Amino acid sequence: MNPESITSRLTLFFSTVSTLVLLVVGTLIGTLVESHFEEQDLMELNGKLELVRHALAKVHTPSDLATAPQSLSDALIGHPDLSVAIRGHDRRVLFTSSSAIFATHLLEQPSHGDSSGKSRLVMWEQGGEAYRGISAVAATGIAGQPPATVALAINIERHRAFMKAFRNNLWLAIAAGIALTVVLGWVAARRGLAPVREMADVAKGISVSHLGDRLSPETVPTELVDLAIAFNEMLARLEDSFRRLSDFSSDLAHELRTPISNLMTQTQVAVSKERPADEYREVLYSNLEEYERLARMIADMLFLAKADNGLIIPSSETVDLPTEVRELFGFYEAFAEEQDVSLVLVGEGSVRGDRLMLRRALSNLLSNAIRHTPRHGAVKVIIRQEAESGKIRLTFENPGESIQPEHLPRLFDRFFRVDSSRRKASDGAGLGLAITKSVVEAHQGKIQAFSADGVTRFEIIFPITDR
Missing domain, CATH: 3.30.565.10 (Histidine kinase-like ATPase, C-terminal domain)
Known part of the structure; x- marks a missing residue:
């Protein structure tokens, strides 16, 4: 494509705008999906937090506290990615699920949540794997005993693997979409500019024998109607001007032929034989009249030529x-x-x-x-x-x-x-x-x-x- 052509400009503009839109949409989709997983993890962790709080609320005596871990283990069966730890006010660990992995600060500084009461989600990596977790306080049913600290974490490697594959597929789709928009943009621009090419074809076909060709304004897009009308008017002016020029050329040749023929005839007759001086003088006078007629015609033509080119500037x-x-x-x-x-x-x-x-x-x-x-x-x-x-x-x-x-x-x-x-x-x-x-x-x-x-x-x- 010619980089300065209208087709290439329209294609470039359409492709650029479409690329920006696809990139924004792709980024937005990736962000929304990631936010969805975060929200889903937070809801699951909060649900388990409420389960732990409910279990601790049933502990009314130290003997109940000793049997609580077993109850929690039974309640958390079927959640292999979930880790739970409970630490008492005396910093003694009351319960940990198998393979529990936590960020240290989760147990050291339990979160009190945001303004809406929801726990604040924390994300970290440990041992080459990623986790999200929350921590909070949970009161027991033992009178006068300070609340315990509860930490919950969930392994998000499955989510990360899904998001990686999702983003790869998403950007591949976006790249394919960008390539497709370039092709479709070029096709649309070519089809949209077809009436312009038709005008060019008509212009190429204009010749002496085809001055009557015209464009049909009814067959061109609305944006090109005025151009088609102006183009037809231009062709009409050209046709009329050419006709006038053709007529003028014929008339001029005819007008010049008569006095020149007269001059040639009179001169040929005069030199055909010896004549008296008076006869030669008469021929010269007759020729002078024809010369004067030619001079007037040439002067008039020069005047009209100046008028046609706007060179006549009258005094005031x-x-x-x-x-x-x-x-x-x-x-x-x-x-x-x-x-x-x-x-x-x-x-x-x-x-x-x-x-x-x-x-x-x-x-x-x-x-x-x-x-x-x-x-x-x-x-x-x-x-x-x-x-x-x-x-x-x-x-x-x-x-x-x-x-x-x-x-x-x-x-x-x-x-x-x-x-x-x-x-x-x-x-x-x-x-x-x-x-x-x-x-x-x-x-x-x-x-x-x-x-x-x-x-x-x-x-x-x-x-x-x-x-």
């Missing part, structure tokens, strides 16, 4: 829109009269921006409106300030043939024409509206096109800024 000055529109009216006056189109301006307003760039955008819209207005029609430019929304709306409106709704979103695409078969030589390269959109967006504005019922309208919305 107050631009009076009615003044700019009136100057454009004067510039296009002869063209409008030739088309028998009247120009109308309504409204007042100003924005802050680059005056030359804005004039270029307004000029493109005005020339486009005049060109598509039928004779005796009127082009209206309406400026309206909307104080409530903080916007200023600039509208270019002209009558004419309506544009189909499916074409409206593409009007601002480069080289796009609604009907290329009706293109005239004076129509330009088809970059005017694309440049206009770039200029408007560079000024934080928005432009839209509407066309219905024989009226086409372009609306620009600029934010109102303080002067």
Whole structure:
């Protein structure tokens, strides 16, 4: 596994947490089992202590005291691991069971137990074996005689052997559990990340001929739905961008082919035979027009390339829109009269921006409106300030043939024409509206096109800024 992969990280995290949990659980289980044995031994020793106390309580005379050991021996039959010793107040041993083994302090300092009255359990090793024991005082029935000291011990070697085997098996099980969690963690991480690998497979399959592939958000886990949607949106943008780029490349090749073909044809005709100087001059003038057209196209393309990369930084000055529109009216006056189109301006307003760039955008819209207005029609430019929304709306409106709704979103695409078969030589390269959109967006504005019922309208919305 790659140590930096998500699968390995999840596996490591899951295994580490599981290991800690198993270790804690194993330690807790071992402690609880050991405590259980201690409690069990203490209960057994306390039970035998009560038996001894009961036997001593029946001793009322010295002769009874002499027969007590036999009674205790009979009572303790069947408990080979149990050792009992009784010492009198005069330090004389009154009774010991066979093979009795005690820690010295059990008889020297009998325990009075804890706050709950239970005897305190003592553990020690002697002769290579482990013992647990308690000691206490026990009163006899002889009047005026001080109580005797009783010590009880139990051999716990069987318990220790069991605990050793138990712990060995427990830690082996825990080790196996840790190994299993590593494997299961890796499998779970791999299965959990399967949708991510599917995304990677889709991404690997993306090519020119497979731009339409998409992920199904319904088939991925909830945590990856947003990622799948974002991935699909990215693919949609790529598909649209590639389509536009493909169309743009085709259109550009087509636009460049015409003037270059004209230049080649005119030049070939000119050099095919000797001609008078005036004819050569006419060919050069015609070629100059084609060069100028190519130069405008290249300049427009450079402008749009800068706009696409955010390199257009407009200057900031107050631009009076009615003044700019009136100057454009004067510039296009002869063209409008030739088309028998009247120009109308309504409204007042100003924005802050680059005056030359804005004039270029307004000029493109005005020339486009005049060109598509039928004779005796009127082009209206309406400026309206909307104080409530903080916007200023600039509208270019002209009558004419309506544009189909499916074409409206593409009007601002480069080289796009609604009907290329009706293109005239004076129509330009088809970059005017694309440049206009770039200029408007560079000024934080928005432009839209509407066309219905024989009226086409372009609306620009600029934010109102303080002067």
